[in-house]
Amino acid sequence: ASLEGRPFVYYPLHTEPETALQSLSPEYFYQHSCIAALSRDLPAGVMLAVKETYEAVGRRPTDFYGQLADFKNVVILDSMELGLEVVNRANAVATITGTGGFEAAVMGKPVVTFGCHNQYNFLDHVHVIEDEGELARALRTALADDAVNDTTRRDGARFLAATLASSFDLSGLGHLNVESLEGSAVELSFDALCASVRAGSETHQGGQA
Known part of the structure; x- marks a missing residue:
């Protein structure tokens, strides 16, 4: 299925095992279950775009992607596509503890997160799922026509400014070097x-x- 002209929620897959997933969200780190729940509760006509991180290519069970593709409202994106560009196009982002949630939050875009300990969870446009019974309503709210507005953009920008103010430059340090x-x-x-x-x-x- 194509995303052209269709509303969609973006779910960037986490690398596993990973401290940012299992340690930061010990209550919930079941990605297949998470995607299944999102697929089940998305409103009709809304797609779920799932993208693998390039570090995890070849690390998952061989039938993992096939099982995801069996969901009729799930689209598997090219793993080399830039995640930030997908966040820009998405109507909302769903995650557990991923960077995509942070990127959407600072843009003022709705986030649906299954992780209870993200730094950005206090923002009003971030919907924290502590019970899957809350998911359908959270998705409807996140996908509302007025979900992105001046208030969410302002709050996201203020959170980004606060994050930068409490950060420091590590002079070009990268995880590849x-x-x-x-x-x-x-x-x-x-x-x-x-x-x-x-x-x-x-x-x-x-x-x-």
Whole structure:
């Protein structure tokens, strides 16, 4: 099935096993079950676009993608397609703990997440699923015509600004080249860690006062 001219929810697959999945969402990390639930509860005419991350190619059971393709409203995307571009086109993003959820959240796009501990879960346009009985309603809300508006865009932009303000530049470090970390970045990381510990200690002491 084609996505051309059709509304769709984007689900970027997580690499497995992965700390960002099993450790950050110990309550729920069953991706096949998650996709099946989304497929079941999506409104008629809305597609679910699933994309594999290139790091996971060849790591899943041979029948995994075939089982997903059996769902009539699921489309498997090219794993080399840029996820951010898919987020831009999607009506909403569904995830457990994936980066795609963060990207949609800062854009002001609706997110349906099965992970209870994401940093962006407090945003009003992020719908946290703690019970699958809540899923159908969350999807309807996320896909409403006014789901993306000035308020969601403003809230997303403010969250991104806060994230950047509490971050620091690691001078070109990439997961494909861990040797690229510069000495100055180590010092910067250490200073940021110390500042964070001090801030946490002051907050804790203030709460006890």
